[in-house]
Amino acid sequence: MDTLSEFVFPPPASAFVNVMTVVSSAIVAVVGLSEARGKHLKYSKFWSSNNANTDRKSFNLSAKLGMLVAYIPAFLAGVVSLWLFPSEDRRILLLKSALVLHFFKRNLEVLFLHKYSSKMAVDSVITISFSYFSSTAIMIYTQHLSQGLLREPPIDLKSIGVGLFLIGIIGNFYHHYLLSQTRKQGETSYKIPKGGLFSLIICPHYLFEIIEFFGFAFISQTIYSLFFAFATALYLSGRSYATRKWYVSKFEDFPIHVKALLPFVF
Template structure:
């Protein structure tokens, strides 16, 4: 794979410049997406619409679209020089990344119960994004990221790691609650209860936002910040849309529950 990358880039300086450009492009895409989401919900799940392409099974879509976020980074770590992986901060940040995507691509899809099909356009965009972001995050961490020797004891790294772990736990627990809303054979939507759902409608979304915010704080780079910003834009929009939908769908929906931030928003 080193040979392939050497054909793509004339030097390491050029590749690092491209990685920086991809980060700024991701921030720009997040802003454009924010404007688009003001008029149209992300077309998946309860908001699926055939105008965005033929439907793909939810389980198949999740597995295939998330897999590049694991396969591409694994190839970058295992089949390139990956010179920075000998350093502890890089190892720990890569561990955060892989923990999320091993669960998301190899475990989560097979736990899905039913689930509405995903329009092909949404599936394809998610697939491309996972390739894009997988390369961006892991190539930088495995080959270019340099941290001070005492970075793992720095307040930014410690607080970022704790925030990532807190978000990861919230995300997994919230998904567990959502999966178990219906008994076998049941259909239709129910009000999620328990965990962070006591306070907000988008508990699973908040968990993932916190994960990547912590990752960005610990990683301290434009590359991780761009990913955290993009995630926040997409998932906060979903949380708000879900909250409005729940309020419309259920007359007994808890009025004290917020969309994304407990007691605030």
């Protein structure tokens, strides 16, 4: 803990934040393990492949509407926090701006970039939306509480955090663009994506998203943001593992050297 205290703020005097640091991170990590074991949130290719076996009485949304509902509350949480508290510490401003930009990009991608051919179950929409909204709101709230403490971490990681965030958001967008090019207008079948890091891993967009979340953690330097970044990495690792397994099962010509998330490793 002495070493950790060099890099992060002390835990704030808030039972809510301290409990949510453990609970929310644990839930996200457990969902990631469930993804790896084959129990998926009901969207994307996993929904398409299992739709025939799911409860037909469940209420579904179009994937585009579902993803907007998933992202907009978190985006609004960031925008409202900027509006309510405009003149603040540089660290808080950087964190809130990065979160707003992250979800603004996601909404633009949903509206103008991604091609959808499936549905989303409402329970999955609610789960994803609540997770993004609550983590964004708590991350910002925790930062406010931390700024009231007597000292900042001796080692300042804000600049590194901004660098990680920029690398993550640019890399994520680039590989989302490549994914959007795998299917022509009107096509609904999945294809093996190519270009960029797709030659080495099947989920480079997830890798760069993990980098983004560690960018948030380094900008923030709170225990909550750090725990949530690790939990997000576990979730996306599980999702990546399941994605590679799905591609291997669907395409006989899937290149065996292409890993899930980390080139040559995993």
